[in-house]
């Protein structure tokens with residue numbers, strides 16, 4: 001993986017502030033992940049809505065294993081709107097939270113059938129009125145299927161945009177608004193997909209691989225998780241070890257130790 005310092009020393013100046021950093025992040029991520037695609041298999045907006053509802057607390061791979069049978073049996077919103085909940089529950093059970101998901105799936109299909117003539121609406125204000133569909137899902141459908149502006153903010157986008165210093169917000173809607181200010185409307189969907197990809201491949205929630213990250217040279221958190229942080233941690237550990245050695249109490253009698261061990 002190419003390190004950001006290579007890029008920065010050539011054509012890109014070190015960014016100042018969130019907005020400039022946002023531009024640099026977009027450029028580097030676009031080089032790193034030029035062709036991003038939605039990982040959920042679908043053939044139309046209805047199928048992507050259903051797959052996104054099923055993806056809550058579940059892997060995309062698992063959802064992709066379940067949806068072929070679901071879409072074969074219920075190919076349109078009209079079919080799913082009239083479905084027997086028990087049958088849908090059986091089909092989606094392995095994705096977890098299957099009762100809630102079944103309610104959302106059937107509710108979604110009924111809303112589309114009854115209020116939108118069987119067609120998934122394009123406007124975000126309409127999409128968020130559909131059961132099981134929030135801003136994130138609505139933006140996914142807008143960006144991926146309708147090719148309209150939409151920047152879905154999931155856990156990866158939240159984590160990376162905060163670590164990269166693009167926002168200090170924790171609320172998904174506020175993060176979306178701040179990122180929208182930095183990203184051109186036509187690029188928002190891909191930017192979200194690229195952040196998600198980088199979150200999965202490099203900037204892990206627990207163990208970000210800053211030493212192998214293309215964005216390290218422009219990421220304010222690289223020092224928190226990277227080598228600087230490691231040295232600081234080691235120094236701290238050395239101090240703690242010395243302190244323990246100086247203040248270590250006299251050895252307890254074996255009877256006391258035995259009592260403590262039993263607690």
Ligand code: SF4
Pocket residue numbers: 163164202203204208209210213214215216217219220221222225
């Ligand atoms: S440098 Fe570290 S914290 Fe920053 S984006 Fe890369 S992996 Fe994440």
